[in-house]
Structure formats: C-alpha cells, structure tokens
Amino acid sequence: MTAQKIAIIGGGVIGMAVARALALQGAQVTLFEQQHLGAGTSSTSFAWLNSNGKQPDSYHQLNALAMEEHVRLQLSQPNGLRWLETCGTWEWASDSDQHALKQRAERLQALGYPAREVTFNELQREVPELRSTAVSGSLWHFPSESILYPSLYLARLWADARSSGAVLHQQCRVTDVQESATEVRLRLDDGGQWRGDRLVVASGRWSAEVMQHLGLQLAMTDASQPNKVACSFLARTAPQPLSLATNLITPQLNVRPDGGGRLLLQALDLDDQADPAAPPAVDSAIAQQMQARYRELFDDAGSLHIEQIVVGQRARPADGLPALGFVTPQQRVYLAVMHSGMTLSPLIGRLLAEELGSDTPSPLLRDFRPQRLLGKTAADFPTPVHYFPAAQ
Template sequence: MTQRIAVIGAGVLGLSVARMLALQGAQVTLFEKGTPGAGTSQISFAWVNANGKSPESYHRLNAAGIEAHKRLQRLSDAPAPWLLETGTWEWAAAPAVRAQLEKRLATLTTLGYPWQAVTRDALLKQFPELRLDSRIQQGWFFPSECLLYPALLIGWLQAQLRGLGATLVTQKEVLTLDETPEGVTLELSSGERWLGDRAILAAGRWSAELLTQLGLDLAMTDASRPDKVACSFLAVTDPLPIQINSNIISPELNVRPDGGGRLMLQALDLDEYADPARPASTEGMIGQEFLRRLRRLFIQTEGARIAQIAVGQRARPADGLPAVGYVSRHQRAYLLVSHSGMTLAPLLGELVAHEVLTGERPEMLADFAPQRLLTAFTGKSEGLAPAYLPAAQ
C-alpha cells in the first residue's frame, strides 16, 4: 500500500527528503507556512564541508554529505548548477590561531580528509587582488569542499517534486499534530485537515515549537534571540572587480562569491552583535567594519559598498549535532533537524527516506537519535512510550 507522508517544512532538508520519498513511490504532501526556502535555507554562507566537525561520526556524516551533493548534481542535469566544486583556501596570522589550525589538520589527516599546504606565491596567484599580510608565508587548500547556491538547489528540488506528482502546500501553517496507532492528523491555519500515515518534521528552527504538539520539549539554541552560536551576520557587496571563484577563510573575514561579481562576507567575531530583532544598517558600525576588513584584504575595493546585511538564524540543536529519528510512541512522527543542513541535505534525504519506508535504521544515523535532546512536559506526554521519552537530566 502506498504510504501517505507529510513533510512539514520546505527548506533544503524538507525538500530533499520529500523528493527521495516521492522517488520511491510515497504519496508526499509538503507543508510550508511561508514560501520554500524562506527560512534558514535562504540566509546561509552555504559552505559544504566537514572541516573541523566533531565527533568522528559527525565528521564522517558531513564528508559523505559532500559526496552526496556531487553525486546528485552529476545526475541532475540541472540547467543552473547549484554546487560550486571550488575547494576552500585558508590561512592564519596569529601564532595561537595557526597552532589550532595545525592541530585541526593533524586530526583531518587521521580521518583521511584531503588537504594540502600551499605557498604564499600560490595564494597570490589564486587571488590576484589579495593583500596578504607579510606574516603569511603559507596557506592550506581543502580540495573536496564546495559552495552552494541555495536558491538554485531549492528551485531544482521544487521542479523535481512537481514532476514526481508531490503536493506542495504553501502559506498555510501546521497548527496541530496528533498521532494515533493508525496514523497522523494535521490541522492547518486554513482550517483544513490532513490525514496520513506519517509526518516528517523538517521545520528547522521552529522544530521545538512543533514538537510541543507531541508533549515534548526539544533542546535547541533559540535563534530568535541575540546569540553568536545561533545567529550570524551575512553581508553581501555590490559587484566588485575581484577575481574569486572559491571560498576563503582568512583571519578577519570569510569570503565567498555570490554571483555577478558580488561577494558574501562573514566575520564570526562580529556575531556577538547579531540580533534578529535589530537589523544592522549597511551604513552603520557593522557595515563599515565589514568594509574596512574587505579593503584590508583586497585591492580594487576602494569603492566597495555593502548592499545588504542579513542575520542568519541557525537551526541548531543544543549540542550542535543533528537530531534525526522517530519521536513518537507509534513511530508516526519523525524529526529531522540539523545545523549543517546545507552540507547534509541530499544525504539525509536518502537516509531518512530509507528508514521511513523500510523501517531499517541506517548505521550513519546511529549517533544522532533525537532522544538525547527530548524531555516531556505536562500535556500530551502520556501518549509517549518510554523508549521515546528520556528521563529529564
């Protein structure tokens, strides 16, 4: 019998798992309270990598995620490729930071993650407009890493879902979620009701709010408040005459191409000022600091302007690791939330669809069951079996 499956949330994770379910014959309905990709997916540095991610199981999941992206794009025949297989260039000036980087490189070597040392001359050849601190005599290149254009991936995934006959419901919020032994009932803000076999909760930073419908508290970083762990400034420039086709991680500034000569900028030490409720002005302190750092990094930036500064709000479980698996007594409600959604989307789409449709838990997901992050509160908690209800810590 064909399974009727709801996917709640049309970011890159929800779209990816919906596509894989539909490919394998499920009757899929995808619910999105706004427009696809309008949450975390559209405001992201979108660096596809496994660099410095721990523990080892998380590193290996992300490394497999890179390969899943490459494999999917090769098979996609997409008219506008979303993945840039450019690698990442990194260097450090301060001795303490360099020591941390070299320690990370040693760990990556044991994990078989590719990297290579590069000379100062190689950095200047790769980036002709670079102003390189005289202390920098060496850098490092990570050839397997990629950059992503999220909007192009989101567009391709939607086209795939239309071709597969899936239903996409937008501008309607899921207000209630109920599970019985027979299936799942969703009630929408429009007053409509959906009945089916299973629901996959891929609502990103709204996952904790959705899980209250099952009587559960999910430990997540609150991305609606100022928090440098959960929020990050992303600045985009006007077009510039700078020849960059790959990712740069430099001491003051992370830089990536954003199309049409525009650059996307990130400075993690500025994130302590990031507040979703108070947008930063392009002409204010944050905007001017981005420009100062950009001009220190590149020539030909005297006339640079910041076109936009957004605050990216990360969908980050409290311990930084993905939460993937069933969260309800009758295994009708399945949670899918991860900070590394850009890197992991195609891979998690495959793994989650496999578990939901076959009942077999992939080994790669063994360390990421959501129960470590769940506690019950009074309300509907009596509907949960002990296996899905960990003791409060």
C-alpha cells in the same frame, strides 16, 4: 502495496531534500511551508559545504559522505543548471589560532580528507588582488569543499519532487499535530486538515515549537535571541571587480562568490552583536567594519558596496549535532533538524527515505537520534568554548 501518505513540515533544504527522496521512492508526499520555499535559515546561509572541524568522527563521516552526494546530484542534473561549485577553501588563522588550525588540518589528513599546506604565492595566483600583508602564518587548502547557491539548489530539489507527484502548500501553517496507532492528523491555520501515515518534522529553528504540539520538549539553541552560536551576520554586496572564484576563510572576513560578481561576507568575531530583531543597516558600524576589513584583504578591488546585511538564524540542536529519528512510541512522527543542513541535506533525504520505506534503521544515523534532546533544554548542554561554525 499502497504507497505511504507522508507529510513534511518545512520547506527549507532539509524538508525539500526529504520530499524529493520520498517522492522518488513512490510515497504520496505533501509538504507544508508556513511562508515560502527557503524562507527560513536556507535563505540566510553562507552555504559552505564541508566536513572541516566537525566532530565526533561519525559526524565528520556523515558530512563527508554528504559532500559526495551533492557532487553526484549535480552530475545528474539534466539541463546544465549549476547550484554547486567545488571551488575549494583557502584558510589561514590569527597568530593565536595557528596551532589549532594546524591540528585540525592534520587530523583531517589522517581521516583521508583532502587538506594541504600551501604557500602565499599559490593562493595569490588564485586570487591576484589578495594583499600579502593580510596573510600570516600557515595557509591551508581544502580542495574538495564547495559553495552552493541555495535558490538554485531548492529549485532542483522541488523540480524532482514535483515531477514525482509531491504536493506543496505554501503560506500554510500547521497548528496542531495528533498521532494515533493508525494515523497522523494535522490541523492547518486555514481550517483544513491532513491525515496520513507519517509525518516528518523538518521545521529548522521552529522544530521545538512543532514538538510542543505532541507534548514534547526539544532542546534547541534559541535563535530568536542575540546568540553568537545560533546567529551570524551575513552581508551581500553589489558586484565587485574581484577575481574571486573560491572560498576564503580568514581571521578578518570570510568571503565567497555569490554569482554575477557579488560576494557573501561573514565576520564571525562580530557575531556577539548579531540580534535577529535588529539587523544592521548598510551604513552601520558593522557594515563599516566589514568594508574596512575588505580593504585590508584586497588591493585594487574597488570600494565595497554592501547591499544588505541579514542576521542568519541557525537551526541548531543544543549539543550541535543533528537530531534524526522517530520521537513518538507509535513511530509515526520523525524529526529531522540540524545545523549543517546545506551540507547534509541530500544524504539525509536519501537515508531518511530509506528508513521510512523499510523500517530499517540506518547505521549512519545511529549517533544522532533525538532522544538525547527530548525532555531537556539548551541549559542542560554546555556552550562550546571554541565554536567553529563550519556551516552549513
């Protein structure tokens, strides 16, 4: 049987995970990326792997299974490269959010997700520099959660895909998509074209634009405009004298290691000021607020030098859930777009490849078909009142 010729648009974690899984399955894979690998949301992510606060239950299950898939992939790494650190998450909340945190943690416990209430002394043994005045109320530990280093993860995905015959075209933009009963045709901005059996659209926040080539409207949150649901500040620091080897989610600041002593920082309550067209300077008011909050959290940890602040732009379907499935009657064009791409990517790659290889729908993806978003706009979906961007 002749191997399927499959194109993928998008070289982020979803596109790369799909390319890897399809190539390992024996498909002839060609991947088109308009910039370079990981240039979109994948390079501006807090990269916290979790299923913490993700609803409904089918979405929680999908993320929990994906966390296990990440661990299996890491264990199969042949040369010792580590992109995944299962370091756990420690979290506490402001006084007004204490009840919500406790409810969320207890719901997770009921679902079998590791979560336990801990003492400040336990956390301070993990992070000795943490100030006791920074923590109030109940404190929770989620030991199965991980942080990920995106560039190393992308390197593993592409190494596997390439060794199985996948072909990559970077700096190559798809300008038109046409589908017939027998094939899919792509037109490229360099004047070339591609023809094959199927297309996977894994274009992240550009997915609605690609759908327009097919005459389809896709409801996505607009990440090109200031929008705290779709946009978030992400600060990268210089190396810090801080013995942090875990993920902290706090009312003041989210803090995680970023390798070599560097840190990644988020302050989600500031995100209503996040404008992708105007990322703040390293001496801006946003930077100064992050530095002040860092001092409130940690004692004897040095003065914080921020090297860069970017505005991360989330690839978020309008209802917050993934969109996974065929979008055309001929079933030659498959859409794969989601917010929690870092967490979901290895599992989605495998499930998508199985669906395309067998034409048998996966029950795990049943609740996430894209038809609910087609022919609609973001205005047709309510804005979440309490958005927990458990991301990534």
